[in-house]
Amino acid sequence: MxxxxxxxxxxxxxxxxxxxxxxxxxxxxxxxxxxxxxxHGTPGAYLSSFSALAQLPDLYIGEIKALIFxxxxxxxxxxxxxxxxxxxxxxxxxxxxxxxIAFALLFVKGHYHVNQATAEVVLAALVGGAMxxxxxxxxxxxxxx
Numbered sequence: 001m002x003x004x005x006x007x008x009x010x011x012x013x014x015x016x017x018x019x020x021x022x023x024x025x026x027x028x029x030x031x032x033x034x035x036x037x038x039x040h041g042t043p044g045a046y047l048s049s050f051s052a053l054a055q056l057p058d059l060y061i062g063e064i065k066a067l068i069f070x071x072x073x074x075x076x077x078x079x080x081x082x083x084x085x086x087x088x089x090x091x092x093x094x095x096x097x098x099x100x101i102a103f104a105l106l107f108v109k110g111h112y113h114v115n116q117a118t119a120e121v122v123l124a125a126l127v128g129g130a131m132x133x134x135x136x137x138x139x140x141x142x143x144x145x
Contacts, residue, residue: 005082009074016070020062073102 028050035041077098084094 005078008078009071012074012077013067013070016066016073017063020066024059024062069106072105073098076102076105 031050032043032046035046036043080094080098080101084090
């Protein structure tokens with residue numbers, strides 16, 4: 001059982017960490033593009049205001065939150081994937097239940113973190129939905145055999 005769950009939970013944590021890093025980089029580059037090319041701002045002004053508002057600890061906190069989300073999503077997906085009802089409908093229901101439960105827990109987790117924006121919670125849940133579906137399907141397929 002541990003050989004089935006632990007690698008998937010660790011993989012979910014790793015994927016959440018990498019997705020968060022990618023979203024952070026794309027967000028910074030998108031802000032730079034918008035400010036410099038569309039609003040005709042200077043690159044120096046963008047970089048100075050960015051470095052004044054965003055600090056390295058903000059990135060660390062975001063990465064820690066991503067690891068926590070990956071852990072929550074991985075554990076829920078593994079649990080629901082090990083206990084599906086028989087047949088493809090049971091696996092599909094397990095996927096839906098995993099996405100809803102993970103979204104609800106992530107929303108509750110985000111609600112108690114004052115610095116975390118609601119948009120971040122919704123985006124992470126939507127992006128994580130595909131990851132959860134893959135995890136549940138994989139675990140359910142292995143547990144049915």
